[in-house]
Amino acid sequence: MQRRSRFIGFGGYLPERVVTNDELSLQVETSDAWIRERTGICQRHIANEKESCTFMAVQAAKQALEYAKISANEVDAIIVATCTPDKVFPSTAVMVQRELGIEKAFAFDVSSACAGFVFALSVANNFIQMGQAKNILLIGSEVYSRIMDWNDRRTCVLFGDGAGAVLMTAHDQDDGNGVLSVHLHTDGQYSDLLFVEGIPSIGNEGCFLRMNGKEVFRHAVTKLSETVEEALSAHNLSHEDIDWLVPHQANLRIINGMGKKLNLPANQVVVTVDRHANTSAASIPLAMNEAIRDGRIQLGDLVVIEALGGGLSWGSSIFRL
Ligand code: UT7
16 A cells, blocks of 8 residues: 555635735836736735744644644644745744644755745655655745835736645555645756845845746746646546646736646636735645635545746646545
């Protein structure tokens, strides 16, 4: 029997403050019409000083634990995917450990930009399959508002803040449920297409995200569909077998393009980019949390996730809930 990891808890946190496109258009030369048409984004949540990367991660983690009915002390490992930690070190994950009062777990961060959740999932999945951990809190938490150049209209309209969390557990039944596989890729020759100048942390201003949006867009659709195809073919599955696509939420045009390539009707693709904008490593767990809590994704459904971001790094995973 093959041990698999299974998602049994879900949580999310979005900052209280909502910033509309119209509000941004008072700050930079842009418009609600341009942002909606080119990205599908209508609004984003922006963190206040209290809503740090750790704070949001803890709120999302608490919800995931509650959903899973697992107490904090049953958690063996905490992995946080983030590119916007509160400090260079210690990791956000150990701060979450402290806030949740977990004594025996080990905790660390994974940094892989917008693909961070998929990379961290791969790490967590391997720990579980190897028997090194039974219950893992896997969190994506991002405060991209801290690394925005609020004078750069090409980037500042695209991102938002938030955190999403899942609780993964070892699953030893041969019922086909759980994570089937995770597929990871990077190509450093494109590292200058999307990057942050300097090392950001609270109190270190002037570290801005820079992106060649057009080029990243061009790579996104090709590379994402290749990695989803590789995930499907690894298990002899076809497009028709997919119940849900939960994509990274960068741009509605990329999301729709992926849906089309997979022959999926729009109502089988989970979309949050309109309300959350791009929350980087938090976008997939936030979208999963939403679609599970509102009853769209059900136990036994076959779900595909995919993401691409700075690196370039990209990947996919396929799992049966
Ligand atoms: O999550 C990480 C991965 N990131 C992504 O996947 C992002 C991928 N890229 C994209 O989503 C799109 O490329 C963007 C949304 C960033 C840009 O859309 P685009 O259709 O590629 O626009 P563009 O960059 O070609 O710009 C078109 C025009 C330019 O003006 P000119 O040079 O044609 O006169 C821009 O200066 O739109 C202008 N522009 C804007 N106008 C109004 C750029 N940003 C804005 C803006 N408001 N906010």
